[in-house]
Amino acid sequence: MVHLTSLTDERVRAVSEALGPYTWRRLTPEMVSRRALSAIGRPGTADREPAARHDERIGVLVEFLTGCRWRSLTVGAVSRQMVAALDSWRHESQWLEIELRWLSDGDS
Secondary structure (H helix, E strand, C coil): CCCCCCCCCHHHHHHHHHHCCCCHHHCCHHHHHHHHHHHHHCCCCCCCCCCCCCCHHHHHHHHHHHCCCHHHCCHHHHHHHHHHHHHHHHHHHHHHHHHHHHHHHHHC
């Protein structure tokens, strides 16, 4: 379940600013994801380089983008939904780690 992030979230603003100067609707889902991750990782940095291709979060965002009509959204809406998708993925990953620890502790 994806919970929408606040429009005032610093990460949402950073992604919107990073995508805004580009014709982002013409970019591939991978490049939009890489630019978004770069903005989240280094907010306020001018002339950001896209995130490295090996960042595992790229796959999360690409999967999200390919599953929706993101090119029909505003830059603010797509930014907000991408941050929410990352938050959801992070939350699920944390629960998986907890469950795995419970299982390994039970085996001891």
